[in-house]
Amino acid sequence: xxxxxxxxxxxxxxxxxxxxxxxxxxxxxxxxxxxxxxxxxxxxxxxxxxxxxxxxxxxxxxxxxxxxxxxxxxxxxxxxxxxxxxxxxxxxxxxxxxxxxxxxxxxxxxxxxxxxxxxxxxxxxxxxxxxxxxxxxxxxxxxxxxxxxxxxxxxxxxxxxxxxxxxxxxxxxxxxxxxxxxxxxxxxxxxxxxxxxxxxxxxxxxxxxxxxxxxxxxxxxxxxxxxxxxxxxxxxxxxxxxxxxxxxxxxxxxxxxxxxxxxxxxxxxxxxxxxxx
Amino acid sequence: xxxxxxxxxxxxxxxxxxxxxxxxxxxxxxxxxxxxxxxxxxxxxxxxxxxxxxxxxxxxxxxxxxxxxxxxxxxxxxxxxxxxxxxxxxxxxxxxxxxxxxxxxxxxxxxxxxxxxxxxxxxxxxxxxxxxxxxxxxxxxxxxxxxxxxxxxxxxxxxxxxxxxxxxxxxxxxxxxxxxxxxxxxxxxxxxxxxxxxxxxxxxxxxxxxxxxxxxxxxxxxxxxxxxxxxxxxxxxxxxxxxxxxxxxxxxxxxxxxxxxxxxxxxxxxxxxxxxxxxxxxxxxxxxxxxxxxxxxxxxxxxxxxxxxxxxxxxxxxxxxxxxxxxxxxxxxxxxxxxx
Numbered sequence: 001x002x003x004x005x006x007x008x009x010x011x012x013x014x015x016x017x018x019x020x021x022x023x024x025x026x027x028x029x030x031x032x033x034x035x036x037x038x039x040x041x042x043x044x045x046x047x048x049x050x051x052x053x054x055x056x057x058x059x060x061x062x063x064x065x066x067x068x069x070x071x072x073x074x075x076x077x078x079x080x081x082x083x084x085x086x087x088x089x090x091x092x093x094x095x096x097x098x099x100x101x102x103x104x105x106x107x108x109x110x111x112x113x114x115x116x117x118x119x120x121x122x123x124x125x126x127x128x129x130x131x132x133x134x135x136x137x138x139x140x141x142x143x144x145x146x147x148x149x150x151x152x153x154x155x156x157x158x159x160x161x162x163x164x165x166x167x168x169x170x171x172x173x174x175x176x177x178x179x180x181x182x183x184x185x186x187x188x189x190x191x192x193x194x195x196x197x198x199x200x201x202x203x204x205x206x207x208x209x210x211x212x213x214x215x216x217x218x219x220x221x222x223x224x225x226x227x228x229x230x231x232x233x234x235x236x237x238x239x240x241x242x243x244x245x246x247x248x249x250x251x252x253x254x255x256x257x258x259x260x261x262x263x264x265x266x267x268x269x270x271x272x273x274x275x276x277x
Numbered sequence: 278x279x280x281x282x283x284x285x286x287x288x289x290x291x292x293x294x295x296x297x298x299x300x301x302x303x304x305x306x307x308x309x310x311x312x313x314x315x316x317x318x319x320x321x322x323x324x325x326x327x328x329x330x331x332x333x334x335x336x337x338x339x340x341x342x343x344x345x346x347x348x349x350x351x352x353x354x355x356x357x358x359x360x361x362x363x364x365x366x367x368x369x370x371x372x373x374x375x376x377x378x379x380x381x382x383x384x385x386x387x388x389x390x391x392x393x394x395x396x397x398x399x400x401x402x403x404x405x406x407x408x409x410x411x412x413x414x415x416x417x418x419x420x421x422x423x424x425x426x427x428x429x430x431x432x433x434x435x436x437x438x439x440x441x442x443x444x445x446x447x448x449x450x451x452x453x454x455x456x457x458x459x460x461x462x463x464x465x466x467x468x469x470x471x472x473x474x475x476x477x478x479x480x481x482x483x484x485x486x487x488x489x490x491x492x493x494x495x496x497x498x499x500x501x502x503x504x505x506x507x508x509x510x511x512x513x514x515x516x517x518x519x520x521x522x523x524x525x526x527x528x529x530x531x532x533x534x535x536x537x538x539x540x541x542x543x544x545x546x547x548x549x550x551x552x553x554x555x556x557x558x559x560x561x562x563x564x565x566x567x568x569x570x571x572x573x574x575x576x577x578x579x580x581x582x583x584x585x586x587x588x589x590x591x592x593x594x595x596x597x598x599x600x601x602x603x604x605x606x607x608x609x610x611x612x613x614x615x616x617x
Contacts, residue, residue: 103341166387173335173382174375174402174453184401188392271392271437 008268017260020253028074037065039072039224048240058242060233066242070250073224077206078254080140080225084205085198087144092151093194097182099152100159110156113149121146121204122211129217139218143208147201154197158190165189192266199262203255210251226251282359283310284493285334285461286351292326292333294343301573303329303343305517308600313353313460316487316494318504318525320540321514324570327497330514331463334495335380336362336370352378355460376406379454383466385446389438395422395449396434399456406457421452425482444475451482458490465497480507501544505529510606513537516570516581519600523607533609536582539566580611588613 009015027034043063051058057066099109116124128142162168163186171185210227212218219225221232226247233243267273292304304326311317319327332338333345334352350362355377362370374380382388390398399418400411407417415434422430425448438446447467454462464483468476484507487494496507504511504525512522513536521534532538542564568585571577577584579594586593598612 166382166384167390169337170380170382170388170450170453171390171401172337172374173380175371175373175405176375176401177371177405180401180405184393185390188390191392269392272439275439 004268007274008264011264013260014264017257017264020257021261024074024250024254024257025078027071028078031068031071031075035065035068035071037068039064039069040222048236050240051242057246058240060229060240060243061236066229066246069224069229070226070246073226073229073247074250074254076136076219076223076225077209077227077251080136080143080209080219081202081205081254081258083140084143084147085202087140088147088151088201089194089198091144091148093155093187095148095152096155096157097159097187100156101163101182101186106156109152113152116145116149117153121208125208125212126215126217129212134217134220136219136223139209139212142212143205146208147204150201151194151197154193155190158193159186162186162189191269195262195266195269199255199259202258203251206251206255282351282353284313284315284353285311285495286349287330287334288349288351290330290333290348290350291346292329292338292343293346296574299574301343302517302576303573304333306348307514307517307519308348309512309519309522311461311493311495313493314487314491315510316496316508318496318498318508318511319514320498320501320504320511322499322570324516324573325514326517327514328465331380331465331495331497334362334463335374335378336365336367352461372406375402375454375459376457377459378461378463379457379459380463380465381447381450381454381467384470385443385450385467386470388450389446391438394435394437395441399434399449399453402453403456417456418452421456422449424455424486425449425452427452443471444478447471447475447479448482451479451486455486455490455492458492460492461495462487462492463495463497466499467496468503469498469500476503483507501529501540513540516576517573518581518597518610520582520611521607521609522600523603524605527605527607531607533603533607534582534611535586535588535613536566537609539564539585 009018041064043059046055046059046063047061049055049059055065055067057070059065060069095109095113099106119127125142125146128145129138132138132142168181168185171181176185206226209218209225210230213225213227214231219228221228229247230244233240233247237244287310288308290304290307291302294301294303307326307330309317309319319330321327329338334350338344345363348363351359352362352373353359389395396415396418399421400414403409403414403417404411419430419434422433427433427445427448433441441449467483468479471479480503483494486492498504508525510523511525511528512519513534514520515536521528521532521537528537529541532541543566545563566585571581571584577594579596580586580589580598583589583593592612598610600608600610602608
């Protein structure tokens with residue numbers, strides 16, 4: 001395990017990504033201890049202040065400290081991203097493996113996937129939230145439903161290729177049961193596209209949550225997320241561009257560093273790529 | 278154990294594939310048998326049905342593409358009971374596969390899972406069939422690697438397939454196949470993808486292991502040199518049927534079917550002073566069988582080899598000749614060669 005991590009972190013980009021993610025997560029978790037401000041205390045006298053020693057990233061239209069809010073927002077945004085990826089990955093992988101491997105399940109599963117993908121992401125999420133009602137958990141659920149088909153499609157495509165390979169037939173000839181062929185032999189060889197897709201979904205989910213919050217369908221407005229901050233800051237962006245810039249940078253940083261870690265993980269999990277590390 | 282019943286008895290096996298353009302009778306009435314500890318070579322060119330026969334025995338014909346439509350495959354199990362493989366469920370077959378019947382494939386480069394270590398792949402099959410802990414399975418795996426003469430077996434267990442050479446991978450495949458001591462080993466062109474020196478090593482290894490374990494080997498190949506090396510008996514296949522079979526020495530000395538003769542004449546260096554013209558100072562020309570295998574979608578009405586046969590006449594087009602017995606176990610499917 002130790003050797004795994006040290007090899008993983010050997011490349012500077014992966015190291016940077018992992019470090020950024022860790023710092024973001026720790027800061028988001030520890031922000032009540034670190035910041036003298038609360039995320040929701042209004043201070044009208046201090047509204048739209050430019051970055052200064054007292055407010056490193058300035059204040060918003062209600063005088064709330066942007067740095068504190070960005071870090072609090074990280075809690076929700078990162079959690080939404082991580083949960084959506086986890087749910088979409090599990091469901092998408094299961095659907096994709098079954099559709100790719102069992103010819104009989106292919107049509108029913110993939111037609112459902114096609115139907116879901118026919119609608120634009122955000123529209124589908126809006127429709128789902130209209131049914132489920134707006135709450136943090138329902139945002140996660142709706143986005144997971146939106147992104148599961150993407151994962152399913154990618155996994156199915158890889159499964160269709162891998163299941164025809166000789167080592168799958170060789171495994172069958174050795175009497176390996178079907179479930180082991182699916183989850184050990186085929187899944188093991190589709191990890192790369194899954195990880196790449198997962199890192200995309202993480203970034204998309206953070207952005208989509210921002211979009212939903214902007215439309216008032218996502219997280220309740222009293223909870224700061226990166227999306228709600230950009231949404232509300234937009235009205236003042238000509239006077240106080242840090243209101244949009246700071247949460248925007250946080251999104252970019254989180255998505256980018258996750259991508260780097262995802263790349264590193266993919267290279268580690270593929271023995272053929274690992275030897276080049 | 279009853280040694281009178283053969284280890285494997287294939288009788289009139291028919292495996293057909295259903296394509297949009299029609300039914301392809303890849304295997305159409307194949308019969309052969311194999312005794313314990315014996316090596317039967319199945320010879321034929323691409324598309325003759327030799328690989329489909331072996332997949333039929335393993336029960337690995339993809340169900341959405343084709344199926345066994347007739348005939349029987351009887352296999353004598355370790356406990357002496359004889360089972361009918363064509364009527365077994367996939368679950369029952371799975372208990373036989375890798376355990377009592379094992380298979381070595383043609384291309385060792387793509388037969389091993391690239392993301393699992395050699396040890397994991399060996400241990401997987403061992404644990405499925407023999408049970409036991411992972412540690413015990415890995416110890417067994419190491420013994421198997423030593424048995425197939427892989428140096429530094431303990432270290433190889435932790436390596437991935439891409440770290441091994443082709444010959445080494447084929448040894449690993451053989452170790453995988455033999456790890457549960459199968460009584461039948463199907464080797465589907467196991468040396469075709471290897472270079473000649475490694476080929477010889479692998480053949481010697483198979484022969485040694487056969488002597489030690491008494492495994493019956495069904496050896497599928499198109500290389501007659503390999504057949505002479507390893508087989509006790511030969512079945513020559515053409516267009517989904519066995520056209521000639523017999524003891525390897527007798528068949529090579531006196532081939533009865535024109536196709537077998539053609540195959541033997543194709544071997545370089547076999548026609549000194551015989552039919553092939555040798556012009557002074559020139560190399561002898563390589564003989565070839567003219568034409569190509571008839572389309573499996575539209576087989577000729579009579580003898581399948583008739584369109585390419587130099588000896589063909591009208592009667593050959595009328596009906597497929599039956600296998601005629603020439604005594605001492607040799608038989609051939611040709612009306613010209615019938616003993617009467």
